[in-house]
Amino acid sequence: MDLLSRLGPSSRADLARLTGLAPHSITRLVEPLIARGLLHEAAPIAAGRGKPAAKLALEGGAAFAVGLSVMTDAVSLVLLDLAGTVEAARTERLVDTGIDRACHQIRRMIDHAVADAGRDPATLVGIGIGVTGYFIGDGARLNPPRLLDPWALVPLDTILADALGQKVWIDNDGNVAAIGEAMLGHGRSVRDFAYLYFSAGFGGGIIAQGLPLRGSHGNAGEFASILPVDWPQPNLEALRLTFAAMGTAYPDLHSMLAAFDVDHPAVGVWLDRSIPSLDLVVSAISAVADPAMIVLGGRLPPALAARIIDRVRFTNPERRGHHRPAPRIISSVIDGDAAAIGAATLPLRAAFFDPDGISPD
Template sequence: MADFPAVARQPHSAYWRSLGDKAVASPNERLVLDLIWRRRAASRADLVRATGLTAQSIMRLVDELIERQLLRMGDPLPRGGRGKPSPAIEIAPDFAYTVGVSIGTDSVSTALIDMGGKVLQQTYVAVRDFDANGLVTLLRKQINDYVRKYKLREERLFGVGVGITGFFVGDGARVNPPLPLERLALIDLETLLTRELALPVWLDNDGTVAAVGESLLGAGRWAANFVYLYFSHGLGGGVVVDGRVVRGSHGNAGEVAAMLPMQKLERPTLEQLRSMLEDDGIAFPDIGEMLASFDPNWLACDRWTRQARRALSLIASAAAALIDPDAIVFGGRIPYPLAQRLIDEITIDNLARRGRGRPEPRLVPAEAPSDTAAIGAALLPFKECLFG
């Protein structure tokens, strides 16, 4: 692979721009690419109506993006009435590929996707107590395996997105993860991985990257504004406003567990559920093993749901008041039946006036494919440079 120089935390757009116009899209190009990506296909007339740009501007933008191989012409779109069908304009999926990485307390999962959003392969490796050297060795192997298996050309591998559980501290480049990831704590992991993998790397917390995945592949298709709750070893999340993920001043927007009063309400986490199961004599070494054997009929699920009700009702009420979102999405590693059970228990504080309360967000299980953090991480390079 090419020897890419190390880069600091935020300037990837400038870095890619230095590689040439093919790597970064202008604001109007982003608008067009994002619309086509979400719709899967569109005509020039569709783009004129959706963007408000002139037909001449759309024709020029589309022609240039086709010439740069980011778009391609597809089969004619069906249409009602008379007249010749318009050719479909589509994302060119083989323009670029990215690898997404999700670093959890008990595992590392990776995903390879093309620019059309198709997940070509996902790989899950159960690991515990690993350090930066072990992580680099594992990721090199995974990336090289993907390159060989799919015969990827070097210049088509756009970059690597990484999601890790924890929050950012200091200059926003160092993650403070839970205790099981002690040996990755407070390291400038993005710069280290960029250097060691010889590829540009985007790093964010797992809740934010999962929200990116949900915005492009799940509820974000109908909800421009949503709060994403990420259930795993801890409780995190992400915030999407007008289709774009909000990171905040320090990269910690969406840290929903911080809303809970200390010492008064326990954080409803999957690690807490694992502990409750252990009290019932059902022991698992980690969350991954628990989820692999998940049974919605476990008595601990009922106790966990009842105990989580107050905390999650508080978080949902605060999110509804602060963000006024279309939806609150229950995702991360939580199984769908358990997410639905939580949703049925939650109440949003909404004092009526003149017999009417505020419009409330929909509470929904995550709609994006499983392992959203790895897929969302894979989408980070595209989101940064080309979409949205």
């Protein structure tokens, strides 16, 4: 099922070749999954000489998950089916950062999205939630920015599971966005990459051999910590403040991104300040992790990602006519809220694709 998730529809012969299993072993494995409605096998399509092969594919209608991204100014939601299709998506301003009122808003959003998508609530696997902040090393207690003070240092796992009435998976927004990219984006072709998450803060995640590298405390990918304290943080809140200083004020990131103009002079000023910091971050990632790719994502507009890619540089001196191989820097291909999509993959991953994956909190 993991192979079908990453590669798309594949024949039994394809799966036998990729796994090294005998064809009869593949049949023994897939037939019960077909019987349970988790896979379907399309009619064979002739393509050239030889007997046409039927393709196996995940059955999207068999199960779905809810993904949520809780930000300082907004909450985003997606419904993601078993085949990796986003069936519903919506973003709202966060009415109140208090957890009780926020959960009331989230439950209403979930109910409306499930009804609008025509999904059977009985096929809901669980809810994945990405929250901005870092873990303090004590369960699911996060230390978010000041604007999310009610969410700080409390057991979010039990609080949110009780409030929402479902199994809940908790992770920080950078990690879940990287996981989403691994399952639905560049991770389908590259098994090792780093993901830079741009939002009110700056962070990310690391994918190694297709799996998230979380670290001892769940904070691998906290790339902001690479920077000295007096260096500019290359986050979008700093960009919003730059817009305000140059005469174009936005009340929050949601408003700025809705009206974003990549050619505004404020963008050039922010880039001048941010590029040295990003140069240091990507150089450190390249030297320490040696990934094939560094993906720019989060709430970063694609046009701004393109300008960053054009300017950012690695520290990579030449030796004997050679530079150390460096990762490609590329924009995310996830269409929509990367953290919400990635969060939705957590329950599906644990239930269907990764038997050693993250357990529900």
